[in-house]
Amino acid sequence: MTCDISKFAESSHVAPTERSIGDITNEILRLKQDAGNAILGIGQRLIEAKAILPHGEWLPWLTEQVEFSERTAQSFMRLAREWSNPQALADLGATKALALLALPPEERERFLTENHVVDGEEKSVIDMTSRELEKAVKERDEALHAAEAARAAAETADQSRAKMEADMTALKKLHQATQAAEAQAREALAEAQAELKALRERPVEVAVEVDQKALEEARREAETQMQAKVDKAAEAQKKAEEQRKKAEEELAAVRQQLEATRQTERQAVISGDKDLALFELLFSQGNEAVNKLHGLLLKVRGRGDTELAGKLQKALLALADVTRRCAEE
Numbered sequence: 453m454t455c456d457i458s459k460f461a462e463s464s465h466v467a468p469t470e471r472s473i474g475d476i477t478n479e480i481l482r483l484k485q486d487a488g489n490a491i492l493g494i495g496q497r498l499i500e501a502k503a504i505l506p507h508g509e510w511l512p513w514l515t516e517q518v519e520f521s522e523r524t525a526q527s528f529m530r531l532a533r534e535w536s537n538p539q540a541l542a543d544l545g546a547t548k549a550l551a552l553l554a555l556p557p558e559e560r561e562r563f564l565t566e567n568h569v570v571d572g573e574e575k576s577v578i579d580m581t582s583r584e585l586e587k588a589v590k591e592r593d594e595a596l597h598a599a600e601a602a603r604a605a606a607e608t609a610d611q612s613r614a615k616m617e618a619d620m621t622a623l624k625k626l627h628q629a630t631q632a633a634e635a636q637a638r639e640a641l642a643e644a645q646a647e648l649k650a651l652r653e654r655p656v657e658v659a660v661e662v663d664q665k666a667l668e669e670a671r672r673e674a675e676t677q678m679q680a681k682v683d684k685a686a687e688a689q690k691k692a693e694e695q696r697k698k699a700e701e702e703l704a705a706v707r708q709q710l711e712a713t714r715q716t717e718r719q720a721v722i723s724g725d726k727d728l729a730l731f732e733l734l735f736s737q738g739n740e741a742v743n744k745l746h747g748l749l750l751k752v753r754g755r756g757d758t759e760l761a762g763k764l765q766k767a768l769l770a771l772a773d774v775t776r777r778c779a780e781e
Contacts (some may be wrong), residue, residue, distance in 0.1 A: 456478070467600065473624070477533055483601050486544035488537075488538030488539055488540070488541035488543075489538045491531060491538075491541055491542075492531060492535065492538055493532075493539065493547055494528050494532075494534050495528035495529045495531050495532025495599070496532045498520075498525050498528055498529050498532070499529050499532060499533070501513065502529075525598060526549055527546060528546070530550065530553065530711035531546060531549055531553075534553050534557070535549055535553070535587070537561075540564060544577070544578070547582045548577070548580070548585050550583060550588045551585045551589055552577075552585070552589070553563070554589050554593070555589060555592075563577065563589075563592070564577050568580075568588040568592075569588075569734070570584045570587055570588050570591075571584070571587075591734075612709075612713050613713045613714065615709060616706050616709055616710045616713065617710065619706050620703065620706045620707065622708065623699060623702055623703045623706060624697050624703065626697070627699040627700060627703055630692065630695045630696035630698075630699045633692045633696075634689065634693050634695075634696045636692075637685065637688045637689035637691075637692040637693075638689050638692075639687035640685045640688065640689070641682065641686050641689045643685075644678070644681045644682040644684075644685040645682055645685075647678055647681075648675065648678040648679060648681075648682050651674060651675055651678055652675060686777055742768075742771075745764075745768060745771075746765065746768070747767060749761060749764045749765060752764055
């Protein structure tokens with residue numbers, strides 16, 4: 453009787469136990485959770501150790517016993533104090549989680565769930581590099597500060613505008629009054645000048661019994677009085693003209709200030725919108741970058757490198773074309 457060895461080998465082979473994808477998924481998620489908890493746990497224990505170590509023994513203990521630099525230890529300790537989501541910490545890593553600590557706690561979770569534009573590309577926080585995340589947080593802060601400044605400026609501008617509108621109403625009335633006063637002064641001057649002229653041109657009727665010297669003296673005195681009246685009217689007219697000009701200058705100044713205030717309010721409306729404020733910030737940065745690129749192009753042209761200058765020109769034109777297409781989408 454012959455034995456079928458192949459059948460014996462086949463029957464003696466024990467197949468490995470196959471694990472389901474669910475088992476693998478659960479293990480990965482558990483390990484991720486453990487990673488976040490490990491960072492927080494290390495931070496908590498570092499805080500505990502620092503509290504009980506005698507003065508001067510903290511740094512030697514760090515470097516010799518647990519092989520941490522002081523900077524790394526401070527990062528772990530800060531995360532332990534301020535971070536509460538182990539899963540998110542595991543997803544992000546310690547470096548990016550530290551960058552997010554710059555945000556207020558109530559905004560951190562929302563910032564994590566939103567996409568953000570960095571260097572012209574929209575990304576989630578998970579997909580960003582640490583540098584990109586730091587830049588996104590910084591730009592968010594700049595946009596918020598700009599919006600807060602704009603809201604404060606709008607409030608101040610609103611108060612200033614109300615005061616200036618009241619001042620303008622008063623100045624308009626004053627201007628009208630100075631115009632009327634100037635017209636009256638001008639009429640009074642013209643009337644006084646006409647009276648003086650008529651007095652000088654009036655013929656003198658001389659009687660035999662009249663003292664000629666006394667008559668001439670009386671005439672001179674009358675002319676002197678009339679000239680004083682003319683001078684007074686001229687001075688009044690000059691003063692009225694100066695007041696009218698001053699009122700016009702003040703009115704023009706208030707109009708200019710009011711227009712500037714309205715412009716500030718319009719700007720505040722733009723800056724008060726987070727998206728518009730961020731657009732304005734990025735546009736300003738992009739414009740500055742384009743100016744620098746143009747300067748480099750001119751520099752290369754100036755040194756006579758026509759081949760490189762041509763490449764730089766094509767790159768700038770390509771950038772302009774991309775910008776145009778983005779605007780048209």
